[in-house]
Amino acid sequence: xxxxxxxxxxxxxxxxxxxxxxxxxxxxxxxxxxxxxxxxxxxxxxxxxxxxxxxxxxxxxxxxxxxxxxxxxxxxxxxxxxxxxxxxxxxxxxxxxxxxxxxxxxxxxxxxxxxxxxxxxxxxxxxxxxxxxxxxxxxxxxxxxxxxxxxxxxxxxxxxxxxxxxxxxxxxxxxxxxxxxxxxxxxxxxxxxxxxxxxxxxxxxxxxxxxxxxxxxxxxxxxxxxxxxxxxxxxxxxxxxxxxxxxxxxxxxxxxxxxxxxxxxxxxxxxxxxxxxxxxxxxxxxxxxxxxxxxxxxxxxxxxxxx
Amino acid sequence: xxxxxxxxxxxxxxxxxxxxxxxxxxxxxxxxxxxxxxxxxxxxxxxxxxxxxxxxxxxxxxxxxxxxxxxxxxxxxxxxxxxxxxxxxxxxxxxxxxxxxxxxxxxxxxxxxxxxxxxxxxxxxxxxxxxxxxxxxxxxxx
Numbered sequence: 001x002x003x004x005x006x007x008x009x010x011x012x013x014x015x016x017x018x019x020x021x022x023x024x025x026x027x028x029x030x031x032x033x034x035x036x037x038x039x040x041x042x043x044x045x046x047x048x049x050x051x052x053x054x055x056x057x058x059x060x061x062x063x064x065x066x067x068x069x070x071x072x073x074x075x076x077x078x079x080x081x082x083x084x085x086x087x088x089x090x091x092x093x094x095x096x097x098x099x100x101x102x103x104x105x106x107x108x109x110x111x112x113x114x115x116x117x118x119x120x121x122x123x124x125x126x127x128x129x130x131x132x133x134x135x136x137x138x139x140x141x142x143x144x145x146x147x148x149x150x151x152x153x154x155x156x157x158x159x160x161x162x163x164x165x166x167x168x169x170x171x172x173x174x175x176x177x178x179x180x181x182x183x184x185x186x187x188x189x190x191x192x193x194x195x196x197x198x199x200x201x202x203x204x205x206x207x208x209x210x211x212x213x214x215x216x217x218x219x220x221x222x223x224x225x226x227x228x229x230x231x232x233x234x235x236x237x238x239x240x241x242x243x244x245x246x247x248x249x250x251x252x253x254x255x256x257x258x259x260x261x262x263x264x265x266x267x268x269x270x271x272x273x274x275x276x277x278x279x280x281x282x283x284x285x286x287x288x289x290x291x292x293x294x295x296x297x298x299x300x301x302x303x304x305x306x307x
Numbered sequence: 308x309x310x311x312x313x314x315x316x317x318x319x320x321x322x323x324x325x326x327x328x329x330x331x332x333x334x335x336x337x338x339x340x341x342x343x344x345x346x347x348x349x350x351x352x353x354x355x356x357x358x359x360x361x362x363x364x365x366x367x368x369x370x371x372x373x374x375x376x377x378x379x380x381x382x383x384x385x386x387x388x389x390x391x392x393x394x395x396x397x398x399x400x401x402x403x404x405x406x407x408x409x410x411x412x413x414x415x416x417x418x419x420x421x422x423x424x425x426x427x428x429x430x431x432x433x434x435x436x437x438x439x440x441x442x443x444x445x446x447x448x449x
Contacts, residue, residue: 057368064348067372067446074449162339162347169349170332210374217373217423259422266403271414272378275395275403277421281373 055231056176058224059188065108065195066165068214069115072198075208079116083201084109085194085305087128096136097237098307100183103132104190105305107168112198114161119151122160126151133171136183141171182238185228189241190304192218192225196248197301200294207290215293216285219252244300251296254289258282331384334441338382342415345378345445353430354439355389362435367428369444371420376447379416379428381405381440389438394429402426406433417447 085105093099106129113122126147133139143163150160168187175184196218203211226245232238262278335350355363371377381391395402395416405413410433420426432438 060368062370066346066348067375070346070446165347166335214372220423221370264402268413272417273403273405273413274417274419276419279422281422
């Protein structure tokens with residue numbers, strides 16, 4: 001009886017702790033309306049091929065899709081709605097694997113929409129993101145109301161971009177701390193593939209040098225991507241995804257990257273230290289190799305969005 | 308009675324930890340507002356203890372892309388004596404730091420990247436003092 005009383009007190013305090021935790025976090029981290037389930041239940045307890053620390057390092061290293069979108073915009077290529085993944089088939093994404101991969105895809109599209117200030121379409125995209133994030137029990141990281149307000153009123157687009165990107169960063173940090181690196185790796189993969197899809201489709205129409213070079217130097221990221229996905233290859237879905245990414249890697253065989261070293265220069269301008277790197281990077285990619293990369297990326301991306 | 312004290316203590320510690328997280332998130336928000344004509348990419352939070360012998364530091368790896376001008380802005384948390392020193396490294400080579408030879412700080416570091424690859428951002432506190440800070444990585448809108 002006495003023990004039962006202690007258990008009841010413990011449950012009471014634990015609930016209070018959860019409530020207080022939710023209240024004391026910032027608005028991006030408020031707890032969702034859903035009943036929270038301990039994350040350990042969903043974690044993959046199989047041993048990893050690489051350490052958790054190494055994996056976090058790799059995931060952190062994969063470039064932000066916002067950078068790719070910024071590059072596309074800087075070349076003067078106009079926005080294209082038809083490049084974006086449809087948000088009509090959210091209901092068909094009925095497993096965590098499909099949801100996480102496609103969350104990455106929509107996350108990348110959100111960066112593209114924000115970059116081109118297509119705030120009208122942000123709401124649709126954000127609705128899809130919120131829905132998938134809720135399914136994955138990470139919806140609390142998206143302050144949907146604030147994003148909706150900023151997008152609807154077309155106000156403070158810098159804030160819209162900041163909230164969107166930081167929401168994904170916070171979510172990713174939380175997933176890894178909660179031992180859900182498998183979900184994190186899928187989101188990152190979805191984002192990377194979609195970013196590459198946008199870039200390759202642009203290059204297909206107008207092969208601007210900067211865009212082609214950015215596509216080519218993603219060769220450096222591919223091994224890392226495969227490494228983190230292989231951690232979970234005991235799952236058949238992951239094993240299939242590794243094969244898909246390996247197809248992309250194969251298409252990159254013809255890309256050659258060489259370097260010429262130089263001394264960096266630094267100067268202070270208006271209180272800011274400006275460092276100019278004088279190393280040079282030379283990229284050699286034939287039209288045939290580029291065409292092959294474009295085809296394979298398109299195929300892999302379309303497979304992801306039709307899962 | 309012991310159990311109840313333990314529970315209250317756990318609750319108190321949990322609350323304090325959460326407050327600390329909330330404060331660091333708030334610092335990120337404030338710091339991100341001050342990046343000027345740049346777009347936020349990532350943030351790195353550090354809280355390091357004091358040490359005069361071997362000042363602790365935190366290292367964050369990041370891939371930077373050719374043709375992009377990056378900016379690293381640092382904000383120190385209130386209530387700590389430590390002032391954050393940020394170093395941008397490429398392997399073992401120091402590309403630049405916000406700490407000037409005269410002991411003062413530049414407001415930010417700009418890096419015109421000409422070579423896609425892995426770089427690292429090292430954070431420590433001047434004179435090994437205890438400190439908490441946030442570094443924001445952004446790219447400059449050209």
